[in-house]
Amino acid sequence: NAGVTQTPKFQVLKTGQSMTLQCAQDMNHNSMYWYRQDPGMGLRLIYYSASEGTTDKGEVPNGYNVSRLNKREFSLRLESAAPSQTSVYFCASRRSGGDYNEQFFGPGTRLTVL
Amino acid sequence: GQQLNQSPQSMFIQEGEDVSMNCTSSSIFNTWLWYKQEPGEGPVLLIALYKAGELTSNGRLTAQFGITRKDSFLNISASIPSDVGIYFCAGREGDAGGTSYGKLTFGQGTILTVHP
Numbered sequence: 001n002a003g004v005t006q007t008p009k010f011q012v013l014k015t016g017q018s019m020t021l022q023c024a025q026d027m028n029h030n031s032m033y034w035y036r037q038d039p040g041m042g043l044r045l046i047y048y049s050a051s052e053g054t055t056d057k058g059e060v061p062n063g064y065n066v067s068r069l070n071k072r073e074f075s076l077r078l079e080s081a082a083p084s085q086t087s088v089y090f091c092a093s094r095r096s097g098g099d100y101n102e103q104f105f106g107p108g109t110r111l112t113v114l
Numbered sequence: 115g116q117q118l119n120q121s122p123q124s125m126f127i128q129e130g131e132d133v134s135m136n137c138t139s140s141s142i143f144n145t146w147l148w149y150k151q152e153p154g155e156g157p158v159l160l161i162a163l164y165k166a167g168e169l170t171s172n173g174r175l176t177a178q179f180g181i182t183r184k185d186s187f188l189n190i191s192a193s194i195p196s197d198v199g200i201y202f203c204a205g206r207e208g209d210a211g212g213t214s215y216g217k218l219t220f221g222q223g224t225i226l227t228v229h230p
Contacts (some may be wrong), residue, residue: 103144
């Protein structure tokens with residue numbers, strides 16, 4: 001099992017450009033999450049998908065859109081990148097069933113917006 | 115939204131020393147999780163706690179779910195250089211069950227440096 005995979009690992013964009021961050025998990029998890037990590041602020045939830053076909057806003061959704069393509073894949077899109085979106089982005093998934101709350105993270109995408 | 119207060123923000127210790135860090139919240143949590151993040155990597159789950167008062171160990175790591183359900187601590191005994199990293203607490207608010215879809219709140223992290 002690869003767990004949670006993310007592409008790309010690094011990306012540099014100019015202000016106004018768009019891009020999609022890809023995430024996939026092979027653990028058959030129902031729920032998937034997108035976080036951003038900024039220095040001194042821990043991880044903040046951007047969007048989540050409780051199950052295939054559903055998505056909901058998290059704490060900091062402005063400037064982002066998501067797509068839950070199927071059970072395995074959950075993508076994050078920046079339509080018009082801004083320097084404030086320079087950050088490290090992590091995708092995570094949560095095991096299904098019961099009341100488990102453990103989330104498993106991918107290796108991250110390091111995004112710089114100039 | 116809910117915030118977790120994690121302390122200390124950073125620690126500089128000698129190899130072999132014990133380490134203690136904690137997280138507190140203003141509301142009740144039903145789950146506490148502890149993660150470690152190494153440079154350039156994603157957070158890796160160390161310990162999961164689901165019951166008030168629960169004490170769980172994972173090798174040299176021990177974590178406890180506070181009786182009040184508003185705090186948790188993580189201890190590392192006999193630290194070694196590979197313990198270096200950022201340690202995050204995370205929690206899920208409320209009583210067991212509910213419909214928060216497993217959303218977690220994260221602490222700001224404790225940066226641990228171990229000198230050989």
